[in-house]
Amino acid sequence: MLQTHSSPDTKPDLRAWDTTGVPRSRRIIRALRKQSNILFIVPALIVFLIFGLYTVIYSIALSFFRWNGFGGFSLLPPACDYPMCQFVGLDNFREFLYQNPTMSALFWQSIGNNVIMAVVVTAGTIIIALPLAIALNRVIRGQSLLRTIILLPMVTAGIAIFYVWSFIYQSDGLLNTVLKTFGLGSLQAAGGWLGDPSRALPALMLVMIWSGVPIAMLFFLTGLQTIDSTYFEAARIDGANALQVLWNITWPLLRPITVIIVILSINGTLQNYEQVYLMTNGGPAGHTAVVGLQIFNYGFGDQRQLGVASAMSWILFLVVFIISLANLRIFRAKD
Known part of the structure; x- marks a missing residue:
């Protein structure tokens, strides 16, 4: 049998090919595509x-x-x-933290107002949103209509809503008129609810709860629809009442959803300033002042001290971060 041998000059360039016989240029193109x-x-x-x-x-x-x-x-x-x-x-930090008495007093008052708002608004939102979600989850007919009505605050322009609530809280507004109609004139605010130092902050928090309930209810409703109905059937067979079912089954299973709602509510409340700016501008006498409003005033208002505004922003960030981290650790420990 005749055998042929290739000469060294006719050997293929193996460096241009890989082990599968694919040219190097094609391999480069494939890598770029990936x-x-x-x-x-x-x-x-x-x-x-x-x-x-x-x-x-x-x-x-x-x-x-x-x-x-x-x-x-x-x-x-x-x-x-x-x-x-x-x-x-660090002079910008020292000035509003303790060095300037006027600035520091207003800053710490604002921090206190922010914390009160975060606690009350978050708790109020959950207390109202969870029963609404449970009730809406049981409704079969007209559920879409009821859900749309409850979600109306989410799709309404915030600025317009804030002005509407401002009119409601005026001395001759809807709230005082209703109280007077039902013989509760002693509960009226003569100078308007937003002008009363003891009622301005609760009035603002009521608006925050009203605007925060829809999204929280939507979260809870989504979580309820993922819970297996056999848990509730077993509880009914065991003779558990509605409160026991809520406390031992519904609430624990909705804990991850609750964590999200708590964090979103606290972060939104601590960083909120638009509502305060439009409705009270921090008054009366700083009783509704918040840190976000101070940052806005120092950054874009008459003060025009951008360094102080940036320093306040980072202090607010630390407060939000610490509170959010504490919430995560508390709920994780319970889990």
Whole structure:
């Protein structure tokens, strides 16, 4: 048998091929195609880097400077150029924490108001939203209509709603009129509910609860529809009443949903300032002042101290972070 031998000059270039016989250029093209999915997140990544990470770093740098926001702007930290602004270190923090009596008194009063709002609004929202969700989950006919009615505060413009509630709370508003009609004139607020130092904060919290109940109820309703009905049937067979079923079955199974509602409610309440700005502007005499409103006033109001506003923002962030972390640990321990 005649055998042929290839000469060294005719040997194929094995470096251009892999073990499967695929050319290197084709392998490179395949690798690029596999990595092409990354291109879809590039726009979102760019937006995050510019409007997220960059603004965070910029805010940290700005909190150590005294600047009124006019002139001397710099795209890179330190935020602004000398002599339009000056480096003051931790003076911005010291000023509103304890150094300036007027600023510190209003700041700590605002922190107290924020904490009260967070506790009362969160508890009130859950107490009202959970029974509504349970009742709505049992309704078969007209459930969609009832759900739409309850969710109306979510789809209504917030600014318009705040002004409507402001009219309701006026001295000649709907609330005082209803109280007078039912012979409860002693409960009226002569100067309006938002002008009474002892009633302004509860009035604001009532509006917050009213606007927060729909979304919480929707969360609870979604959680209820995922619970196996056999749990409730077994409880009825064992003779458990409605309260026992709620406490021993429904509430524990809805705990993950409750964690989400608590965190969202606390974060939203601590960071809320639009409602206070539109309805009371922190009055009367600071009884409804919140930290978010102070940050807004120092950043964009007459004060124009962006360094102080940034410093307050980071203190507020620490408060929100600590409270949220504590909530997670408490619910996780119970689980």
